[in-house]
Amino acid sequence: MTSKEREEFKEAVYQIVAMIPRGRATSYGAIARAAGMPGMARLAGRIMGECPASKTGLPAHRVVNSQGILSGCHAFGGSRMQQLLESEGIRVSGRRIADWKKVFWDPMEEIGRQP
DNA sequence: GGGGTGACTCCAC
């Protein structure tokens, strides 16, 4: 994997995360696949960690793991991530999204919509 | 170059 590929992947991740509609959420793996790099879920998580929302303006709180668990809550400063999600109408029980199946947003829909 | 780590994922039980 070249540094150029990582750069492209990062940009793709940014675009996809920026597309997430309010009140919805997606997973690292889904983003990685939509970016054309399946299996790069961990790298997607790392990218989010290096680019906090305060700096990039990305809704990183709408990105969780494939089970709808807020695995990035500690990187978000504890309960702030959960609070942001609930303020958008997403119910969170414990550290997990309650209606994950309904809340889940597949980035492939947006990618596929674009020629 | 080998080993540990992580904002992960899949599958069996």
Added chain:
DNA sequence: GGTGGAGCCACCC
């Protein structure tokens, strides 16, 4: 539905 184990890949000692 939750839990545990194996697989995964980039990154950092």
